[in-house]
Amino acid sequence: MKYLKKYKIPFSGLSAGKHNFEFDVDDAFFACFDHSLVKKGKLLANVQLQKRENMLVTNFEITGHITLTCDVCLREFQSPLDIKEKVIVKFTHDEWDQGSDEIIVLSHHDYEFDISNLLYEYINVRVPHYPKCSEQGENLDCDPEMLRQLASEDAIKNELKEDQVDPRWEALRNIKNN
Structure with a gap:
């Protein structure tokens, strides 16, 4: 001080x-x-x-x-x-x-x-x-290399979400389709 x-x-x-x-x-x-x-x-x-x-x-x-x-x-x-x-x-x-x-x-x-x-x-x-x-x-401007990394990570997360469907949601979809 x-x-x-x-x-x-x-x-x-x-x-x-x-x-x-x-x-x-x-x-x-x-x-x-x-x-x-x-x-x-x-x-x-x-x-x-x-x-x-x-x-x-x-x-x-x-x-x-x-x-x-x-x-x-x-x-x-x-x-x-x-x-x-x-x-x-x-x-x-x-x-x-x-x-x-x-x-x-x-x-x-x-x-x-x-x-x-x-x-x-x-x-x-x-x-x-x-x-x-x-x-x-x-x-x-924002660092283009970092923006590319962020975009690729977002794409990977989206793919994982699409591949991994919660079985509870799948059961609900089956009810909706009946």
């Missing part, structure tokens, strides 16, 4: 106004999260933080690619990502539990904003439910 320390923005010393930060999101970042859908990737997160007296307005722009495995042919491929998100960080003295996806609440005593979990969520939410090279990859 020491690796994730570089994804903290120390905002207490910043003057009011806009400030820009860049963060590299790579394989080491994803390795810090045990159940991440993404294991490999190369992304750049541009974070624009606008500091105001009682809040921070944070705009995220994450671009790059992640490595996915095709559910059809099992080939690893690069899938491009382009994410734009906005988060408002409010400060309060009280315990406030009415936060949402767009509003994060910090104590007035906090001096830094950890964006590692936000980056993790933004990237993993964009992983498709059914990754496929020809749909999420750039100028890729």
Whole structure:
């Protein structure tokens, strides 16, 4: 978790106004999260933080690619990502539990904003439910050799099903024919 320390923005010393930060999101970042859908990737997160007296307005722009495995042919491929998100960080003295996806609440005593979990969520939410090279990859088609193998296995399974008829079904067919 020491690796994730570089994804903290120390905002207490910043003057009011806009400030820009860049963060590299790579394989080491994803390795810090045990159940991440993404294991490999190369992304750049541009974070624009606008500091105001009682809040921070944070705009995220994450671009790059992640490595996915095709559910059809099992080939690893690069899938491009382009994410734009906005988060408002409010400060309060009280315990406030009415936060949402767009509003994060910090104590007035906090001096830094950890964006590692936000980056993790933004990237993993964009992983498709059914990754496929020809749909999420750039100028890729599924591996033709693997598709041929799958087609031949399907044909073999169909032949086996036709050859092996359950005797109970055969008895039912005989009843139908009477």
